[in-house]
Structures are given as C-alpha cells and as structure tokens.
Amino acid sequence: MDKKMFVIEENFPIKEAMKMIRKNAKGFVVAIDKKGIVKGVLTDGDIRKALITDKTVESKIKDAMQKDFISETTDTPETEILSKLNTQIKFIPILNPDKTLNKILHIDNYYEYQMRTEFVPIFKPYLAGNEKKYLMECIDTGWISSQGSFVKRFESCFANYIGTKYAASASNCTTALHLALVALDIGPGDEVLCPNLTFIAPANMISLTGAKVVLVDSEKETWAMSPELIKKAITPKTKAILLVHPFGHCAKMDEIAKICKKHNLYLIEDVAEAIGGKYKGQMLGTFGDIACYSFFGNKVITSGEGGMIVTNNEKLWIKCEELRDHGMAKEKKYYYKYKGYNYRMTNMQAAIGLAQLEEIETILKIRSRQNAFYRECLGNTAHYYSRPIQSWCSYIPWLTTITLKKKDTRDKLIEYLKSQGVDARQMVLPISGSYPYRAIAKGKFPVSCEISYNSLHLPSSTGLSEEQIIYIVEKVRKGIQHIG
Ligand SMILES: Cc1ncc(COP(=O)(O)O)c(C=O)c1O
CATH class of the missing domain: 3.10.580.10 (CBS-domain)
Incomplete structure (x- = not known):
C-alpha cells in the first residue's frame, strides 16, 4: 500500500x-x-x-x-x-x-x-481452457453485453451437450428457475413440491411466482426428495415438482417421472449441482418439462455468474427467452407479450461458459479420480460417513461431504479445520429451518434436518492435488480427536 x-x-x-x-x-x-x-x-x-x-x-x-x-x-x-x-x-x-x-x-x-500459503479454499474455478482468449475477444470486439456471438454459441453447445433441442441462458440459476416456473404458468393458487434439503433459491423462486412452497423430506439413500413422501404431499392444487439432484447425486427419476405422469404434474429439474450426471445412463435435465443449471464460481463449470434452461418444448423455450428479455416478442422488437424481466446472460459470461463447456469432460474426469481418492482416504469411520452413492447413478462429484455421527460437533470441526488452513463449510440449512419458511414448513423433516445439521463440505476445487487431499483428511482426523 x-x-x-x-x-x-x-x-x-x-x-x-x-x-x-x-x-x-x-x-x-x-x-x-x-x-x-x-x-x-x-x-x-x-x-x-x-x-x-x-x-x-x-x-x-x-x-x-x-x-x-x-x-x-x-x-x-x-x-x-x-x-x-x-x-x-x-x-x-x-x-x-x-x-x-x-x-x-x-x-x-x-x-x-x-x-x-497453505490455506486450501473450499472451491477455486478451474480456468485452464479458452476462457481468457474468448473473454479478450469480447473486449477487443466491444461485445460485452448480452448481444454477441458467445451467447448463442454457448446455448447451442449446451443443448447439444445435454441432448435437448433448446437451451436459453440466464443471468444465474435462480433467475433461470423463475423463468421456468413463470413459463409454465405457475402462480397464485398453485402448489409446487420442493426439496427441504437444498439451497434456498428454488423455494424463493416458487414463492416469487405467488405459488405455495410444499416441502418434501429427503430419503437416506440419495438425499433427494423421497418418492413416497412426494406421493403423500400431492393435493388437487399441486401443479409441479421442482426437483433437485442434491450435491451431484440423482434423484430416483423412474419413480418421480411416473408420479408426475399419473398426477399430470410438471417436472422441473434443478441440475445446478449435478451437471453432466446421468440416471441409469440418461442425462439429468432430460426427464422433465424443463431443467435449470448454475454456473456460479463454485460449480463444476462456471461462467462467473450464470444459468441455463434446457427443454425439448419449443413453446416453453421461446417463452423463457421472451420473459428473460422484458417479455418482448422474439419476432418483433418493442412488442411486449408479457410482463417480463431482464435476466439475460452477458456475452462475457457466455464466453467463459463456452470455454468451460469445451473442457467439461476433462474436468469431470479429474473430479471423478479426485473424488475416488478422497473417499478412499476418508473412509467411513465410527465418527463420520461419506455421502452415499447409488450404483445406478453416474454421480457428479461436486462438494466432498462428510456427515458426523455425533450431534453438535460439526461446527467445532469446521472451526478447527479453518484454524488449520482448511476452508470447510457447513451444509446449507434445510429450507424448513430458514427464517422465511419456518412458519409454512408444516410437519417434520427428520432425514433432511439430520443430514443438513451434521454435514460439512471439504475443499473441492478441480485443481486440488493428492497432497492437499491427504493434508485435509489428516486435519479431519486430528480435528475429530481435538473436539472429542
Ligand atoms: C440446487 C441449487 N439451485 C439453485 C442455485 C442457485 O444458483 P445461482 O447461484 O446460479 O443462482 C443453487 C446454488 O448453489 C443450487 O445449489
């Protein structure tokens, strides 16, 4: 200075x-x-x-x-x-x-x-491809707002990667979820099922439409919404299920898709945490009417901030694109069909996103190898267990997670790890425990609450070395001894 x-x-x-x-x-x-x-x-x-x-x-x-x-x-x-x-x-x-x-x-x-120094962050983006080159192209050409070729290229390559006909980018996954809900005409009087164990954005976006959030507890095997509890939560007002594939693991898609069909419900997949994941060989994001993705900096691939919607339904796709751009008709400038928003992705975000997407297979390979090593080092001990993974799920390792068996020890372990230069994080609070939803959270959510309150995430950057993993696991072991 x-x-x-x-x-x-x-x-x-x-x-x-x-x-x-x-x-x-x-x-x-x-x-x-x-x-x-x-x-x-x-x-x-x-x-x-x-x-x-x-x-x-x-x-x-x-x-x-x-x-x-x-x-x-x-x-x-x-x-x-x-x-x-x-x-x-x-x-x-x-x-x-x-x-x-x-x-x-x-x-x-x-x-x-x-x-x-040795401080190991919870997540650091892996920017080893064309990110800088594409970004410089935006700067050199002046296309830095939401017009520009990278937006379209990113959208079409993304649709291609997931295997859907259409993709529409958005400023982030939260706005993508809002667009998806509004495009499906979800609003006051409707009920939408939402997992209790997830980041708050899906619940907030359901609420923003005026619909009622109906929380559903997790099942132990997947940590995703329990199909049995979904069945119990359905009422004549239920219009959609907003499903999350939590922390890289698939929900039970056969059963959930069947329930949606039987009850004539829309299915929105939130794939923010599981991009590239597959359920019994089928790409996540292709099971429902529409799916949303996040490219926040701590996601498997990033565009800084950013989101994407994919669908096979042309009408929905067009509506999302129009709503995203103030409700303006695609075919006629300044002709407004809806009360819309400005939820557009910039060309700069898309430039980074496209460069990341080009590297996704490499990133997923590195992460899978790394996760296998992490799990082997961590093991399942008398004190904690690693996130369960089912054989039918092509799991996407996002945040490495352990769940402590002894109650009220998680935060002490996090504190210890931080003091040792390991940036551990608590799991998201269950929605039912979050202030805005406490009053509406009817009933109990024992599985999701137990997972949430006792779990922590360990550093999970794609660039994490085996030496760093060994160091982190050693600190976890020492930390457990330390907190008693
Ligand atoms: C399941 C889920 N949905 C939505 C979001 C929100 O994503 P964004 O930060 O891109 O708005 C997140 C963020 O972590 C998430 O985990």
Missing part, C-alpha cells in the same frame, strides 16, 4: 482526513506529528462519532483520532501480523524503532497471503 495515501499530520482539520479517506478508499488514515512520529489512527467510524458529538470538520484530527491503537514493529514477522487481521482489525501500522511509519498491513494483504 502506498504510505502517502494514508499519512496525514495530526494538526490538520478532519475535513482533510475525509478527503484522504475518500481517495484511499480504505476507511482510515494514520496521523503523525511534525517529525513524522505516528500518534494515532483515524477511521471513518471515528469521524462519524466525532461529528455527532462536539466536533466539526474544522476540528483537528488529533482531537478525534484513536491514540491507543494496535500497531506492530518491524521485528515482528509479517506472517504473524497478517494472522492478526480480521473483519474487526482491518489494518495494522508497522512502526520503525523511532516510531515513524514503516508500512501498513491491511486485510487485503491477508487475503493475498492466504492464497500464497
């Missing part, structure tokens, strides 16, 4: 410090005396406090600054100082022996440090 952007004389008025803070965009300055000796620090919070009490912008900095502040000296190792930074202590001035400022270490330096 450039010191000049942060150092100011303590006798200057507060307004000068405000100007400097605006320029350095870090929220603080370091105050010195005439000889350059550091006397205090002044944050934007300090300024606010001073101005609402008895100070004005003309008051001196020294009358508002913190005189008792955290600092370090040049003989403290930098790594030690960096490890003290967190969301509360965002910067530490390092002082020379004569108390003048040597440098400032900021939380931003800490994040860079983490990346350089």
Whole structure:
C-alpha cells in the first residue's frame, strides 16, 4: 500500500482526513506529528462519532483520532501480523524503532497471503481452457453485453451437450428457475413440491411466482426428495415438482417421472449441482418439462455468474427467452407479450461458459479420480460417513461431504479445520429451518434436518492435488480427536 495515501499530520482539520479517506478508499488514515512520529489512527467510524458529538470538520484530527491503537514493529514477522487481521482489525501500522511509519498491513494483504500459503479454499474455478482468449475477444470486439456471438454459441453447445433441442441462458440459476416456473404458468393458487434439503433459491423462486412452497423430506439413500413422501404431499392444487439432484447425486427419476405422469404434474429439474450426471445412463435435465443449471464460481463449470434452461418444448423455450428479455416478442422488437424481466446472460459470461463447456469432460474426469481418492482416504469411520452413492447413478462429484455421527460437533470441526488452513463449510440449512419458511414448513423433516445439521463440505476445487487431499483428511482426523 502506498504510505502517502494514508499519512496525514495530526494538526490538520478532519475535513482533510475525509478527503484522504475518500481517495484511499480504505476507511482510515494514520496521523503523525511534525517529525513524522505516528500518534494515532483515524477511521471513518471515528469521524462519524466525532461529528455527532462536539466536533466539526474544522476540528483537528488529533482531537478525534484513536491514540491507543494496535500497531506492530518491524521485528515482528509479517506472517504473524497478517494472522492478526480480521473483519474487526482491518489494518495494522508497522512502526520503525523511532516510531515513524514503516508500512501498513491491511486485510487485503491477508487475503493475498492466504492464497500464497497453505490455506486450501473450499472451491477455486478451474480456468485452464479458452476462457481468457474468448473473454479478450469480447473486449477487443466491444461485445460485452448480452448481444454477441458467445451467447448463442454457448446455448447451442449446451443443448447439444445435454441432448435437448433448446437451451436459453440466464443471468444465474435462480433467475433461470423463475423463468421456468413463470413459463409454465405457475402462480397464485398453485402448489409446487420442493426439496427441504437444498439451497434456498428454488423455494424463493416458487414463492416469487405467488405459488405455495410444499416441502418434501429427503430419503437416506440419495438425499433427494423421497418418492413416497412426494406421493403423500400431492393435493388437487399441486401443479409441479421442482426437483433437485442434491450435491451431484440423482434423484430416483423412474419413480418421480411416473408420479408426475399419473398426477399430470410438471417436472422441473434443478441440475445446478449435478451437471453432466446421468440416471441409469440418461442425462439429468432430460426427464422433465424443463431443467435449470448454475454456473456460479463454485460449480463444476462456471461462467462467473450464470444459468441455463434446457427443454425439448419449443413453446416453453421461446417463452423463457421472451420473459428473460422484458417479455418482448422474439419476432418483433418493442412488442411486449408479457410482463417480463431482464435476466439475460452477458456475452462475457457466455464466453467463459463456452470455454468451460469445451473442457467439461476433462474436468469431470479429474473430479471423478479426485473424488475416488478422497473417499478412499476418508473412509467411513465410527465418527463420520461419506455421502452415499447409488450404483445406478453416474454421480457428479461436486462438494466432498462428510456427515458426523455425533450431534453438535460439526461446527467445532469446521472451526478447527479453518484454524488449520482448511476452508470447510457447513451444509446449507434445510429450507424448513430458514427464517422465511419456518412458519409454512408444516410437519417434520427428520432425514433432511439430520443430514443438513451434521454435514460439512471439504475443499473441492478441480485443481486440488493428492497432497492437499491427504493434508485435509489428516486435519479431519486430528480435528475429530481435538473436539472429542
Ligand atoms: C440446487 C441449487 N439451485 C439453485 C442455485 C442457485 O444458483 P445461482 O447461484 O446460479 O443462482 C443453487 C446454488 O448453489 C443450487 O445449489
């Protein structure tokens, strides 16, 4: 960090410090005396406090600054100082022996440090193909918004990969789900079945249409919606099932597709977590009326943010494309057929997405090998088990997951792993335990709640090495001993 952007004389008025803070965009300055000796620090919070009490912008900095502040000296190792930074202590001035400022270490330096050292992130995108080349093409040609050739190319290659007739891109999977629901005319008065064990987006999007979310518990074998419980949840108002293939594993598609047929229900597949997965040899995303995908940065392939809808139904496809673009008719500009949205994907997202799709087979191969090694190292122990995988499912390893057998130990293990440089994460909360759905979540969801509250995800980047996996598993074992 450039010191000049942060150092100011303590006798200057507060307004000068405000100007400097605006320029350095870090929220603080370091105050010195005439000889350059550091006397205090002044944050934007300090300024606010001073101005609402008895100070004005003309008051001196020294009358508002913190005189008792955290600092370090040049003989403290930098790594030690960096490890003290967190969301509360965002910067530490390092002082020379004569108390003048040597440098400032900021939380931003800490994040860079983490990346350089052993810290193993939960997920890092694998950008080893044409991503940069295609992205540069967008910049060089100026096609950076939602017009441009990459959008169409990504859509058509994606439809081809999944094996559907049509694909429509969207700004992310959440908006893709909303488009799919609206295109199927789902709205007030309808009920839509939704898994309890999933990320909140499907439930939120059902709610957004005005339809009622009806939560369904998981089954132990797949962690997906239980076909038996689906049958029980159907009422005359049920219009659709929004099905998720959780954490890369297929739901039981034969049974669920049969239920949909019998009860005349739409089937929306949310394949955000299982792109490329197959059920008994058939590609996921091809079982229902419509399916949605996510290309968020932690997904198997990414476009930064991004989503995709696939379908074999031309009318649905056109409606999704029109709704995505303000409801405007494809064939007639500024003729609006629906109250629509702007849920378009940009050409830049599509450029990255296309480059990723070109690499998907390689990525899936690497991930499968890696997952087999992970599972072998982890094993199933008296303390935890790995995510169950059924033989009829071509499982897509997304996030490596273990479920602890002893209750209330999961968060302690996560804390321990983080302290050891392993970025473990808790599983998503069940929808029934999420604040907006607590009131409507009728009944109990014992299977999904038990899985959710006791499971954690381990680092799962495609680029993870065997050495890193061994390191992580060793830390898991030590962590379990540590928490008792
Ligand atoms: C099952 C599921 N659906 C939808 C989403 C939302 O995806 P996006 O972040 O692309 O909107 C996610 C995100 O992780 C997800 O796991």
